Amino acid sequence: MSEQTERMQSMYHLQHDPFGALVDAMVFSGAGGRYETAETIRHLLTYSQQDSLVLGRAGSGKRMLAQQVLKMLEEHWRVAWIDGSETDSLVELLREIVGQLGLGLRVDADADELLQRVMEITSARTRSDESFLIVIQFADRLPIDLLAKLKVMRGSGEALEARVRQLWLCNSLDDFAAPIDLDDWYAHPLERLTDPAAEQYIKDRLIAAGNVSEVPIPVKDIHRLNHMAGGLPDRLNERARDYLISATFKTPVKGQSFPLTHVIAGLAALVLVVIAFVYNVSERQVKVTPVVALPAESMPAESMSAVEKKLAEAVANVEAKQQTVAQVAVPEKPLETAALTAESIQPVVASGTAQPAPEVAVDNPAGEVPRALTAPVLAQTRLLLSADPEAFTLQLIGVREKSKLDRLVAEFKVPESVDIVESLRQGQAWFVLIHGQFATKEAAAQATADLPATFKNQEPWIRTFQSIRTDAGL
Template sequence: MRGANNSCRVKDMTVPGGIEAFLDHYQLTHDPFAARTPGFKFFTPQRKNVLAELHHLARFGNRALLVTGPHGSGKTLLRQALVASTNKDTTQCVVTTAKEFPESGGLMGYLCQAVNASGRNVEALLDRAEQLHETGVQLYLIIDDAELLEQQALQDIVDLCLVDGEDSALRLFLFADPHIDQALDKIEIDASDDEDSDLADTWVHRIVLQPYSLEETRDYIAQRLDAAGQGIELVDDAQLEWVHDHSGGWPGLINSAAMKAMQDAMDEQERAVEGPKPGLPLKTIAALVLVGAGVAFAWWMGDQEQQAPVETVLQLPEATTPAVVNADPELAGLTEMDSLAISPAASETPVTQTDSQEPQPLQDPVVIDTPPVPDAGTPPVVVAGSPAAPSITPSPVAEAQAPVAATPAASRATESSTTASTAVPAPVPSQSDNGAWYREAAASEYVLQLLGSRSQDAAKSFISRNSALADLDFFETRHEGQPWFVVTQGRYATRQQAQAAIAALPEPVKQLKPWPRSVGNIQSAMQ
């Protein structure tokens, strides 16, 4: 039941972005989970016993043979192995599928044509089967997806194999989903005597396929990866358990689930290298912040426009000492001027004049420029020869101090610019020049491949962030006409040593699913 439920989730899985990127990332020679692959080998556990049983019953039995299992259970693969393992000198196999010939007329016509029968009906097919039998050749009729046969077509094909009973010149093989049970219940058997009555109950021998165990699932995936040039080390234990759980142990669904698990691991590696992509460019965000700040400042200035002159007048007296405060306007002006002259901060702070008059110099040697006051009509204060004159003498001193106060700031700016001009970016740790050591190393050695990326900067950044790891390096190859940068770690004499070294890697690096790769394979990729 678990496998049936999970099949809805994994049977339609495909590789996003195409198979080429997947093969390039894992350095596979072909898709290891395709239905038929180069160098394909029939997976023997469980199915080997079923295959042997089919051959035995076909040779010594007298019943139709029915193999059932859910979608993805390996029925078609078993049927192909059956045909491939038959003796061509003593057996002629006619293979078809109910997807192409679901109705009786089309199915019978195809079978007759396949054996070169004289006609296109049941009698012609039986005559041809008998002719073959007399020459020592038995006819195997093999129908896949038999649950799709119409009721009459199924009835006619069953009648063929029951004509001569045990001495029948042909054998019938049906491969179907369990849904065929409803059609089988409607099959009519002519039970005219006791022998036929027994045959009505036992005319078909059913073989029910079983799912793989966890260990068998691992061996199945290992065989698929080995045929594609790699090994089971590409899939860790957690991925293996996930594949087995989501496939229910059925071979067809194992292919889909294993492909998805490896694709997800590949995507995680690429995200770890490239990092999250920002939602908006930095320049756009900065522009929005500046615009927002400008709008807020303009609103605040408009709201405070009428209060600004009053605030300026009230702040100036607060900076003076109580001893010199006087109600006389001229003394108030002097007090205000003294506070500006004595305070270095005030002398360095520019004062914006909104409605002031230009100060008028007089004949006296000392002229004081006063800041604006609330009353626009108040003339600038002029002090000439009065006892209060000594109190304003620091004004030239304050003017002279302004350049001195700016000197440390200028020196700091000079130091900052000097530091910025001499700053050198930290070198990215690398033991090779464009992968030179890969070419010089022995082809039998191994490294751990950590990740691949189309960005050289991303590869260098990853090496820089993980500089604590020894023997981190990257090499450049090409994929689909574009540069492809692959980061590796370590240098090991054998694949086993490289596989064992994975356990000692930091946890974030282990999450990238590193796997052993031979230096010879890398040298071939770099050519």
């Protein structure tokens, strides 16, 4: 288990990763009509002359559905599970069927003779109240000759009542090497999850992992994650896991009493407002535009008069005196909130004319779905915007002061492999350092061994560029 997953389970009091393989084996979510589909398939396998085809894109939950069907079958069923992507000969196919069904046949005989013996024995044992089922995952990857042999195994006429039943899982009928006669099959397409179905799916997964309280993901964010996942359960698992892990990087904000310095600043503001009224009557106003976002208590980022600028600086100076600059925060430790210093507020004056504030892309430092952020900031990162959206990168660290990341960039042998992504966090500037572009998560994990000494004892967060862009609203 990764440290990130362990931290997520601890934070939400979960016994297992709610979106991992262990929960896959423990629970089946019937969201999106999938339970009804499983019950239909069970009924058809027991009573119908037709076998069943489950159709759906990768990640739509075909395997989970088939496993649920097996759980619903009675004890007298004998099942063989075949991986069509790894089976390319009749001998190999029959060896798996004989072994998993427990037929007790020698597999060194002629393949066609062995196929005939399999049909005879299963037919005889069916009369003794046994039933046999072959589940073929990736059935659309089977060679033409194996498809033909499986059709032979279906038998004909009266033999249909005593034959080995078949359940095939595939992406599309168009992907088969040979046409499929739908008179012999009942097709069950798996639809994408609707937003209400996604809500139920997330809830089911969390309950299976031990979460008995309120779902920690707001409904509107579940809908957003579902759209990002394209309605596919497997991808929704990944998005929801990233969402919950991101919450473990948030810094808790402690309640504070109203400070005396704010009272003083308020009185100073009142005096300055009076001065501003007199000043604006006799003097021409000079407009300025702040470059960075002011704290939540400060004035909005609009054009300000010279006196209003002084007022903003006075309040910022009072704030700066009661706060200390945060230390560099790493993902493995709780993030600390750093204060904006007086020097960090540098207005720009352009010949007395108000200049519009540049637009900057909002990045999210911890993969959380951004809510109620201020106006977006300029998309300035070369690596984030040029990389393959499906590629992976390492998110190394997040800080309040960009200068600290500038020093870290110098530690990399290839500076072009790293980038600093600017965003907003709790209304203030936030900078994240990312490194590398990798085709797989495994490649990204291996690359951590080559990181500078500063990051040797850390566990970087492996993310896709698309997840960073989506969270940033790009």
